[in-house]
Amino acid sequence: MRKNSAMGLAAAAAAAAVVCAGTPAFAATWTVTPGGAVTGTAGTTTLKDIDTGAQLTCSSSTTNATVQGGSGLSGAAxxxxxxxxxxNCRGPLGxxxxxxTDDVSYQLNADSYAAGVTSGTxxxxxxxxxxxxxxxxxxxPASGTPGSISGTYTNSTHTLAVSGGNLHIWNVSGCFGLLHSGDAVSYIASYVLSPGLTITSP
Known part of the structure; x- marks a missing residue:
């Protein structure tokens, strides 16, 4: 059973090629090759209510992204x-x-770089x-607002790993008391990108 989304339940996703920073000055310059269309494929993908421990687990997830290519990039978007x-997503009690998600458009902003690894949100x-x-x-963190997740992209393995961030769950209906509106949640997945990208910054 396949489900469209983007959380990334990144995303959920997630899956582009370089990760990012949420609010910054973007002073560094970045080089990305080759750029263009990228597909990310992950195995087990998990969304967990940090307060109750209840979690939603999908057997796999796939994302598509468009990546800027070239040199002198700012890192923004x-x-x-x-x-x-x-x-194959299952939640509490199986x-x-x-x-x-609708109108998926998640922005990846490059933040910092060290030893072949790019970090950001x-x-x-x-x-x-x-x-x-x-x-x-x-x-x-507020109902009706979008959230963000942190991530790292490793050149040697072409893998975008996502976790952490400020995601929360809202508008809970039912769920056997295992999920509560306002609870913080974590999203964990590792996406292998194809074609693989090389991302560097001075």
């Missing part, structure tokens, strides 16, 4: 995630869930979860 798909994340007797939305 260096990649844009345009879609995300989640497969309930099957779907994860959906993936911004503008929202998602909707739905299953039998349980539904909720995912976003930022």
């Amino acid at each position: 260096i990649a844009t995630v345009t879609s995300a798909t989640f497969s 309930i099957r869930f779907t994860m959906n 993936l911004n503008n994340i929202t998602a909707t979860l739905s299953g039998p007797f349980c539904s909720a939305t995912v976003g930022g």
Whole structure:
């Protein structure tokens, strides 16, 4: 069973090629090769309610993104995630869930670089979860706002690993008391990118 989303439930996603920083000055210059269209594929993808320990686990997820290529890049919106798909998602008590987002456009902003690893955040994340007797939305620290997740892209393995950030769950309906509106949640996944990118910064 495949579900469109972007959380990245990054994203959920997630999947472009270089990660990012949320608010910064973008003083550094970046070089990305080759740039263009990129697909990221992850195995187990997890969204966990940090307060209750309840989690939604998908057997795999896939994202598509467009990445800037060339040199002298600012790092701002260096990649844009345009879609995300989640497969075989189960939540608390084994309930099957779907994860959906509309108008996916998650911005990846490059932040810092060291020893072949780029760090930063993936911004503008929202998602909707739905299953039998349980539904909720995912976003930022205030209801109705988008959230962000942190990540690292490693040149040698072509892997974008995402975790942390400021995601929270909202508008919980049902869910057997295992999810609570306002709880912080974590999103964890590692996306192998194809084609692989090389990202550097002085």
